[in-house]
Amino acid sequence: GESVGLHLPTLSVQEGDNSIINCAYSNSASDYFIWYKQESGKGPQFIIDIRSNMDKRQGQRVTVLLNKTVKHLSLQIAATQPGDSAVYFCAENQNAGKSTFGDGTTLTVKP
Amino acid sequence: KAGVTQTPRYLIKTRGQQVTLSCSPISGHRSVSWYQQTPGQGLQFLFEYFSETQRNKGNFPGRFSGRQFSNSRSEMNVSTLELGDSALYLCASSTGPGVKEKLFFGSGTQLSVL
Numbered sequence: 001g002e003s004v005g006l007h008l009p010t011l012s013v014q015e016g017d018n019s020i021i022n023c024a025y026s027n028s029a030s031d032y033f034i035w036y037k038q039e040s041g042k043g044p045q046f047i048i049d050i051r052s053n054m055d056k057r058q059g060q061r062v063t064v065l066l067n068k069t070v071k072h073l074s075l076q077i078a079a080t081q082p083g084d085s086a087v088y089f090c091a092e093n094q095n096a097g098k099s100t101f102g103d104g105t106t107l108t109v110k111p
Numbered sequence: 112k113a114g115v116t117q118t119p120r121y122l123i124k125t126r127g128q129q130v131t132l133s134c135s136p137i138s139g140h141r142s143v144s145w146y147q148q149t150p151g152q153g154l155q156f157l158f159e160y161f162s163e164t165q166r167n168k169g170n171f172p173g174r175f176s177g178r179q180f181s182n183s184r185s186e187m188n189v190s191t192l193e194l195g196d197s198a199l200y201l202c203a204s205s206t207g208p209g210v211k212e213k214l215f216f217g218s219g220t221q222l223s224v225l
Contacts, residue, residue: 032211043115043201043216044154051211089154096208097144097159098167104153 003027004092004102012108019077021105023090028071030092034099035064035075038087047075047088077107085109112138115204115217123223129190132220136183136204142166143185144214145177148199157200160185161208189222197224 003026013019025033031052036044048059050066050073057064063076077084087106091099116135124130136143144159144167156169160179177187183204189196199221203214 034213036216041218043203043218044214045216046213049213091154093211093213095167096161096210096212097142097203097205097214098156098169099214100156101146101154 004090004100008105009103010106010108012110013080015080015082015109015111017080019075019080019084019107019109021075021077021088021090021107023073023075023102025071025073025090025092027092028068030071030094032093033064033066033073034091034093035062036089036091036101037084038089038104040086044089080107080109082109082111115202115215117200117202117217117220119220120218121221121223123225124192125225126192126194128192129188130192130222131186131188132200132202132222134185134187134202134204134217136185136202137215140204140206140215141183142205142207143179143183144203144205145185145187146201146203147171148201148219149197154201157187166208192224194224197222 034049035047038044050057050064061078066073087104091101093099142161145157159167163179179185199219201219203216
């Protein structure tokens with residue numbers, strides 16, 4: 001079946017450094033991916049998305065890269081701040097409300 | 112614009128009981144989906160409703176059910192609760208079917224089954 005997974009369950013970085021969170025997916029037909037951030041006590045919140053007709057998309061301090069050849073995507077956070085500490089999920093949206101989520105990577109930013 | 116609202120925030124139930132959770136989507140969003148989040152299984156899709164009809168269903172037993180009202184508000188029900196049903200139940204809203212789009216999540220209902 002379809003699956004979306006992350007390479008590392010935890011990541012610890014120093015404040016000001018760049019963070020890279022990776023994700024692999026199994027379904028080569030997948031064409032829409034989303035990164036979410038979940039802070040303690042809250043539901044996941046949208047960060048950035050990318051469709052399969054793109055390789056890269058940039059937002060404010062965040063960049064998502066998509067490599068369809070190896071079915072891999074990554075989330076890059078520039079100049080990581082303490083407020084970036086959270087659990088990050090990649091997800092594949094199949095149709096409207098149905099998404100398949102990866103397991104999540106817990107990012108800890110050390111001051 | 113108000114976000115997705117879920118009530119109650121916390122629930123404690125005992126095995127065998129049933130529970131009803133409520134979700135109000137973002138105004139104008141007509142699709143409501145439900146997810147179960149546990150430390151071991153992560154975020155698992157339960158079901159999705161649009162126009163009061165279930166459109167998609169995940170791989171959960173029939174004890175898990177839901178419905179949607181004409182104002183797009185949704186409820187999910189879990190009957191004959193088991194210890195393993197302890198989880199954070201998240202509701203998400205989106206504009207509608209046939210579109211691949213981001214989801215807007217509520218803060219969830221934390222259900223503890225004792």
